[in-house]
Amino acid sequence: MKKILVANRGEIAIRVMRTAEKMGIKTVAVFSEIDRNAPHVRFADEAVCIGPAPSNESYLRGDKIIDVAKKLNVDAIHPGYGFLSENADFAELCEANNITFIGPKSKAIKVMGSKLAAKETVKAYNIPMVPGTDEAITDISKAKEIASGIGFPILIKASAGGGGKGMRIVENEAEFESQMNRAISEAKSAFGDGSVFIEKYVTSPRHIEIQVMADTHGNYLHFFERECSIQRRHQKVVEEAPSAVLTAQLRDEMGQAAINVARSCDYVGAGTVEFLLDDDHNFYFLEMNTRLQVEHPVSELIAGVDLVELQIKVARGEALQIKQKDLKINGHALELRVYAEDPMNDFLPSVGHLDVYRLPEGKNIRVDNGFEEGMDIPIQYDPMLAKLITYGETRDEAIQLMLKAIDNYHVEGVQTTLPFGRFVCEHEAFRSGNFDTHFVKKYYSADLLEEQHKIEAEIAAKIALKRYLEEQKLLRFSN
Incomplete structure (x- = not known):
């Protein structure tokens, strides 16, 4: 595998390309007309425009992407997430053109793409169901x-x-x-x-998912769980690994259940099995996502693996060299999805121009980013700018580092979910681990965030005044 086309844009395209570069594999970017100057286009070894801004005329055009792949002698296509990543027809189109689809076979995508078909398929493995x-x-x-x-x-x-x-x-x-x-x-x-x-309806559910990986040699692994209960509109905003509430026994049970779900559809590659966890810590199968997840970095950090590298190796036909018994959880990782959304206005998209866009840096801070200062945020696509990820030896350490990273992430020109991330990390329910998918409904409001802003502004003003008075005092002494 010498050349991979990444059929995506933004942070996930760059994320895949970084691993490909590390593995000595050339990359091809595809882009819409509005993304002509996007960072993922410059990062790739080659780049081709595939159509106008709307995704149904560009990033969702599997036929155009296949044409580019054939013209540039591409060996494989990585779909990232979203767009064509769970499109069984596109996976078949790749196969028909002798191009490796870096993902599961079309059969698994079809089965798990229907919640009812998925339930029927996993029945034989006695997976708990709601x-x-x-x-x-x-x-x-x-x-x-x-x-x-x-x-x-x-x-x-x-x-x-x-x-x-x-x-x-x-x-x-x-x-x-x-x-x-x-x-x-x-x-x-x-x-x-x-x-x-x-x-x-499970009244106080937690959303727990298990990262799995399978090869073509019958090997299946899980890389532990991710806690994804902090959501707005049923979509995740803050994720962490491991969960604060799983015991070692429950983790093993859920991990084995996830592997059995993958076995049920002859799964190959990276996938995620999602479960609901109730008040009494009973878990129920929800669905399987047949692709790399947005929140995969937290699993990479606690398990010490590069999931994209494993995806590529599996797609090349290699056997997984890791054994389940060798995998251990090390430390704690936290991820905040930095969306161009206004948390003061029901998380509505906040499109505009990135007048200031500076990322936090430092040990154990990772930013999977797709934007630069001076860029416009296109309205045609998902409004996620980046993923801010922190890692610590303990959960408290990861949370404190996240707060520091949020403070050092400077964005002007659009509203973002950074203030919401701070609200979550400072909230007692989150810090105690005692929360569920209703966190936003129970604890969050724009008024509370506004109040938090006022308090922070007052503290900042007092610190500035104190510094000013101390400087004036020093000046008087020196005179």
Whole structure:
């Protein structure tokens, strides 16, 4: 494997290219017209424009990407995450053109891409499941009957869904019909598929996921868990590894369950198995993401591995050299997704110009970044600028370093989730480890963040005044 095309943009494109460079593999970037001057374009050995700004005319055009790959004699394509990373047709298109797709086979992508098919597939391995329907449903009266049997509150979820779309929590029978109609409508709009299913709503869930890796020689590994319960709109913002609440026994059980999920669909490459953990520490299979996750760096730091390097080696047909017994958790890692969003205004996108953009530096601070000072943030794509990752020997150390890194991350021109990251890291519920996926709903508000800003501004003003008075005193003495 001498040349890889990275079918993505921003921080993940650069992340993949860095590992390829380390391995002596040449890289090809693809870019839309609006990304012509983006850092990932300059980082690659070669770069080709594949269309206008909208992703359905550029980054989602598998045919154009394959054409570029063939013209430049590319051996493999790494899809990153998002865009074509979980597109089974694109994986098949790569195979048909003798180009290695750095990811699982199309069969695994298809099976795990449907939540219902995934549930059916893993049944034989006795993976714990949340009580609910085994098949898609659109008949509202029948669905209401099933929901009453399971017991409220229940969750309606789009079968083809993700990112919180087509998902509705129903507290009682009276609101069931309206919520069901909304879920079906949203699922049709977002995924072209209105089928939904119903499951018991776990009232205080934690979102725990297990990083897995499998090769073509029958070897399966897990790299422990990630805690991903700090979310807004069902999407993660703060992740950490390991979780503050898993015992060694529970970690082993969940790790083995994740490996069994991977076995159930003959999985190859890097994947993530997501679970819900309830109040009593019972865990339930949620879904499998058949790609590299945004939050993979925290697993890399605690396990001491380069997951992209392992992906590439597996794609080359190599056997995994690591054994499960050799893997140990070392230290603690924390990640904040730095989105161009306004946490004071319901986390709405904050597009604009990066007038100031300076990254924090230092030991055990890692920034997977895709932007530079002076750039515009395009409205056409996900608004994530970078991932800020800190590592410490203990959880407290990682949190303190994150607070320091946030202070030294300077952005002007757009609003970001950096202040929200500070709010989380300073909150007692987070610091104690006693939180769930309702953290934002329970504890966060724009008013509280505003209050925090005022207090910080007052402290800063007092420190500045004290320094000024001390300097004046020194000047009087010297005169």
